[in-house]
Amino acid sequence: MSGLPREVLKWLQSLDLAYPIKNPKRDFSNGYLIAEIFCRYYPNDLLLNVQQFYTGDSNAQKVKNWEQLEKFFKKHDIGIPKEAMHAVMTCQVDAATLFVENVYMMLTKRRIHRPSHEGLPAPEVELVPHFALPTTSNIIRCIGESPEKAQAIVEAHKEYTKHVRAHRAQEPTRPKRRPLAEPKDDKQDPITQISIPDTLRSGSTGIDQLPIQHIQVHQNMT
Numbered sequence: 539m540s541g542l543p544r545e546v547l548k549w550l551q552s553l554d555l556a557y558p559i560k561n562p563k564r565d566f567s568n569g570y571l572i573a574e575i576f577c578r579y580y581p582n583d584l585l586l587n588v589q590q591f592y593t594g595d596s597n598a599q600k601v602k603n604w605e606q607l608e609k610f611f612k613k614h615d616i617g618i619p620k621e622a623m624h625a626v627m628t629c630q631v632d633a634a635t636l637f638v639e640n641v642y643m644m645l646t647k648r649r650i651h652r653p654s655h656e657g658l659p660a661p662e663v664e665l666v667p668h669f670a671l672p673t674t675s676n677i678i679r680c681i682g683e684s685p686e687k688a689q690a691i692v693e694a695h696k697e698y699t700k701h702v703r704a705h706r707a708q709e710p711t712r713p714k715r716r717p718l719a720e721p722k723d724d725k726q727d728p729i730t731q732i733s734i735p736d737t738l739r740s741g742s743t744g745i746d747q748l749p750i751q752h753i754q755v756h757q758n759m760t
Contacts, residue, residue, distance in 0.1 A: 608620065
């Protein structure tokens, strides 16, 4: 369960989930444990009947589980963008960890305390997301915010991605490097080296210079 803060680990253990969490990226990808977490806080909601959720890891089962969770989030006006759910489902780097951390802060109304470095006080993770860049991480951090704010972050993320792709498309294509000519071998015996004539390499033919290729002819040894 590396990667999750200590207070989050203790919180998960206190929920008495059906399966132990060993690898967050894999264990949360199908959405089953996410449903169990919310079921502890919404025990009477029929949308969170865990018997209707799949425990497998096939893509079809994951999609069905997350679609059910999406219905639950919409019903309770919980601001979790579809992009954040998709990031966890597809096992994107750190997506599950960020998702669970923000769910923890949303449900418990607590902050996460990071370990201090070099004698500095431990910073607190803000409940309000940081808007440095509209990345996937910031989309996940907006969990629990109002649907309007969550949607604004998603739209900013889409615009940013669109801008980056447009910028890359305008960049000139770099010419491919030509292979370097093979080095000549000064040793002539027992091998005779024949090089391509100069007329085929430049000038009179109007053809760009080609890499020199050495043709080795073995002489009969007597």
